Amino acid sequence: MTEEYTQKLAKLFAKAYLRIINDPNLTNQKRAEFYKKIEYYIDYRTRFGRMVKKNIEV
Numbered sequence: 001m002t003e004e005y006t007q008k009l010a011k012l013f014a015k016a017y018l019r020i021i022n023d024p025n026l027t028n029q030k031r032a033e034f035y036k037k038i039e040y041y042i043d044y045r046t047r048f049g050r051m052v053k054k055n056i057e058v
Contacts, residue, residue, distance in 0.1 A: 013038060 020026065020034050 016034075016038060020031055026034075
């Protein structure tokens, strides 16, 4: 993966984490589900190193 791509990905996930943390309507269980999806997504993207369309509903 290129450095530029990695930085874009990092910014995207930082925004997602902040949204999840700051949302008062989410329960801890719901937060855990989102974190699991994001971690799986990061792992999937870095393992295969290419753009893959995966749906994450945040």
